[in-house]
Amino acid sequence: MSAFFATCPKGLEYLLRDELVALGAEDVREALAGVHFAGTLATAYRACLWSRLASRVLLPLAEFDAATDDALYAGVQAIDWSKHLASHATLAVDANSAQSKLTHSQFIAQRVKDAVVDQFRQRDGSRPGVDTDEPDVRINLRLRRDRATLSLDLAGSPLHRRGWRELQGEAPLKENLAAAMLLRARWPEVYAEGGALLDPMCGSGTLLIEGAWMAADVAPGLHREYYGFLGWQQHDIAVWRELLEEARQRAETGLRGLRSCFFGSDADPRMVQTAKRNAQEAGVSGFLTLDKHDATHVSPPPGYTRGLVITNPPYGERLGDRAEMPRLYRALGETLRERFAGWRAAVLAGDAELGHAIPLRAEKKYALYNGALETVLLVFELHARSETPREVKPLSEGAQMLRNRLEKNLRHLRKRLEREGISCWRAYDQDLPEYAAAIDVYGPAEGEPWLHIQEYRAPAEIPAETARHRLREIVRVAGEVLGVPRDRIALKTRERGKGGSKYGQFDQRGEFIEVAEGDLRFLVNLTDYLDTGLFIDHRLVRGKIRELARGRRFLNLFAYTATASVYAADGEAKDTTSVDLSATYLDWASRNLALNGFTGTKHRLMQADAMSFLQRDRERYGLIYVDPPTFSNSKRADDFDVQRDHVKLLLACAERLTAEGVIVFSNNFRRFKLDREALAERFSIEDWSAPSIPFDFTRRADIHGCWILRLHAQESPWGGTVNHVRNQGKR
Secondary structure, three states: EEEEEOOOOOOOHHHHHHHHHHHHOOEEEEEEEEEEEEOOOOHHHHHHHHOOOOOOOOOOOOEEOOHHHHHHHHHHHHOOHOOOOOOOEEEEEEEEOOOHHHHHHHHHHHHHHHHHHHHHHHHHOOEEOOOOHHHHEEEEEEEEEEEEEEEEEEOOOOOOOOOOOOOOOOOOOOOOHHHHHHOOOHHHHHHHOOOEEEEEEOOOOOOHHHHHHHHOOOOOOOOOOOOOOOOOOOOOEEEEEHHHHHHHHHHHHHOOOOOOOEEEEOHHHHHHHHHHHHHHHHHHHHHHHEOOOOOOHOOOOOOOOEEEEEEOOOOOOOOOOOOHHHHHHHHHHHHHHHOOOOOOEEEEEEHHHHHOOOOOOOOEEEEEOOOEEEEEEEEEEOOOEEEOOOOOOOOOOOHHHHHHHHHHHHHHHHHHHHHHHHEEEEEEEEOOOOOOOEEEEEEEOOOEEEEEEEEOOOOOOOHHHHHHHHHHHHHHHHHHHHHOOOOEEEEOOOOOOHHHOOOOOOOOOOEEEHHHHHHHHEEOOOOOOOOOOOOHHHHHHHHHHHHHOOOOEEEOOOOOOOOOHHHHHHOOOEEEEEOOOOOOHHHHHHHHHHOOOOOOOOOOEEEEHHHHHHOOOOOOOOEEOOOOOOOOOOOOOOOEEEEHHHHHHHHHHOOOOOOOOOOOOOEEEOOOOOOOHHOOOOOEEEOOHHHHHHHHHHOOOOOOOOEEEOOOOOOOOOOOOOOOHOOOOOO
16 A cells, blocks of 8 residues: 555545546545545556546655755755666656745756756766656656645646647646536536536537546546656556456447537637537547537537536636626526526636626536636526415515505606606615615516615614515515516625725626616616616606707716706707716716717717816817716716815816806705805806705615806806896795
């Protein structure tokens, strides 16, 4: 019996432990990135031939202190290398070091090689050669805390190299990681039950080929022509040949009975051809069906009502643009949910954030390493929709009160919503203090509505679990009363996040839905940000901007997604200029303008701080809309506080205003007080806060404030004459 160590990627240790036990290993125990085991030489050979998960199989020869290069040299020379290496043979040395005085891996490898070669030269003048690709003997030295472990690498080269891969894509999936994905997703069980294997982004075909070999009982090392023990002096040729012959017979038997149940596709036709050639090299091309099409167009193969969909989508690191990845992951999840009921699915997401973009609840999550990159394997059970409705638990007394209130709100609002053609509106706003949330309905231009539920802070005396239970009741009741399924309800919970964010980390799905407001269209995102892209409480303010815009040049400061600019353009403004510091919001703004047909040089988008823009811009505008945040501390601009800085901001706007121009100023800071005295010298001011609150926001009459500012002696754009500010009462 000898001791061995099988290395593997982090995250595979427990799987490798079970695999080695099944291969007959003894005294098996996992370690970081590997597994210790004991057995005969045949056990080690079997691990090299049959392990689908291991990277290398090492035979430790010695362990010794190596705080200096002389100690390292002496420790290597203490071994009789003639028992392992012929004098005319070749060798190579791999070395790595951590927390040791000797830190340079190449120097360490060189000293090990020198010690071995010098021993032969001193003995009989011979000198083994060096071959870094396929040496007769590969030596592995691991140095930790000045303690060296010297081993023979029986694999010789990484065991994930199966011998069939001739071509690969830009970011190939290693075969042992593919095998781990298949095992975690229980592919052998799915195959035994008659299921199919499908990869909608198959790349070079790694998952399909590994799955076919696994189902056919093909030893993963059967096609390898090189192992590190083949040139080793103690190699037992008879044992190895016996193991090879057994593996060949098992493969022949398995392939004869293998079902043609492997299906793959890729949007890139070159990858489809690569997968086909690799499958031919692996001897399984006749069992695979490979096509070119996009992942979102995949469907279950004819004749299969169950199986495993497994894939390794791009992460946005090397293969694609990160910003596009959430959209891809979400589309994949929707395809799985809609078309693969009764199947199992496994997706290797580049990180947890991308995993959250998949609109499915994972049954299992596993941390796996694709090289140095930490990824997460998500396993889903895609349950078929039951024909027998689930037993619905009765509502609690409080939830029934919530239901009654929401139904009352709906009855009260429905006729007016229909009469005025309003499809984005507030259905509930903490009407019952115990159920602290706002419920907004977003009606898309086509299809069924969505709900956006945002939690308010519960009173301090309410236990956290009680608040969470009530929030779950809100989601259920809102969905039932408003007729919206759970997968169309976006929920934002109030949890402390990184950097003090009161709503924590949001999903990054990259999903935009097109909603209607009157005869205009806007893109909203209900999941990725605190705000959705459309402030529905400003509906009337936008309407008035449209009325005021005719024939005027329009400036939109703190433009956000430029919904006000769309309204101004629709109101026949001469041109629009939208200013915001965020490139993300300006891109969103551009899409909103284009969605409504407003493109070209008449509609400028400027990435700039509002104050800086006002200071350097020399244009004059007939209508300026200012809707600043309560507070901003962007690294690219001076800190902004709306209470402290609004006078300076509005006076700067006055310098860019035409003689008959109008400023519409609004903000959502509920304790905001307009400094009338400081503004009185330049402006006549009309407080239009109350008229600007939509009827569905009457419970939050202070949700925003709105003021109309004009240079003195001008007729009010809202009708009538504005008295001098000193004659007006305060809000």
